[in-house]
Amino acid sequence: DQQVKQNSPSLSVQEGRISILNCDYTNSMFDYFLWYKKYPAEGPTFLISISSIKDKNEDGRFTVFLNKSAKHLSLHIVPSQPGDSAVYFCAVRSNSNSGYALNFGKGTSLLVTP
Amino acid sequence: EAGVTQSPTHLIKTRGQQATLRCSPISGHTSVYWYQQALGLGLQFLLWYDEGEERNRGNFPPRFSGRQFPNYSSELNVNALELEDSALYLCASSWGLAGGPRNEQFFGPGTRLTVL
Structure with a gap:
């Protein structure tokens, strides 16, 4: 059973516009949330994270929003670039003694067009 | 600073054989994580090693095993290969338990395993 769901397999956005990527999770024990970015033939690279005690974290063009009641996470990229x-x-990561292994969604492929 | 490295880049095996994948963490990192990314699925957690010990494993059968060496590099072994083991295997490293819960994981480029 998938505990982390990214329901949009792909997203296409024009350069300069906002990209919004969404993520839903099922387990309220998750307490740390991350976004990774992956280019072909490379491993995922860390982008931005947020702790469950916050509802927003911003880093340059990237902002992550957390809605704990809805168990929903989103990543905003403004402005989007190719x-x-x-x-x-x-x-997502759970606050448990089982360590810091991550549960990943299936990913959303973002295409930013000029 | 060198990142996480994995070898080989590609590996082709036949059903029933054994595969060995290797990972070298970033210098100073003591934790190594292994993930599997099968076609159409997200990254699935396989194993976590820290300070030479297996700390946790994901929902995979015992034929997936590994170890961590004194220099913190790690090996993933997959025995009795099945067709569905074909996937990208990613290794990540981090500072380990001492790094605390905000411990970022850095990923290698992966090993593409194909089972024929």
């Missing part, structure tokens, strides 16, 4: 075209994975 170099942002990649697969974006939402990942």
Whole structure:
């Protein structure tokens, strides 16, 4: 059973516009949420994260929003650039003694067109 | 600073054989994580090693195993290969338990395993 869901496999956005990537999770024990970006033939790279005690975290063009009551996470990219075209994975981590392994969604492929 | 490295880049095996994948973490990192990305699926957590010990494993059968060496590099072994083991296997490293819960994982480029 998928505990982290990214329901949009792909998204196409024009350069300069906002990209919004969404993620839903099922387990309220998750307490740390991350976004990773992946280019072809490379491993995922960390983009931005947010702790469950916050509802927003901003880093330059990237902002992550967390709605704990809805168990929903979103990543906003403003303005979108062609170099942002990649697969974006939402990942969550639970606060438990089982360590810091991540649960990933299936990813959303973002295409930013000029 | 060198990132996480994995070898080989590609590996082709036949059903029933064994595969060995290798990972070298970033210098100073003590934790190594293994993930599997099968076609159409997200990254699935396989194994976590820290300070030479297996700390946790995901929902995979025992024929997936591994170890971590004194220099913190790691090996993933997959025995009795099945067709559905064909996937991209990613290794990640981090500072380990001492790094705390905000411990970012850095990923290698992966090993593409094909089972024929």
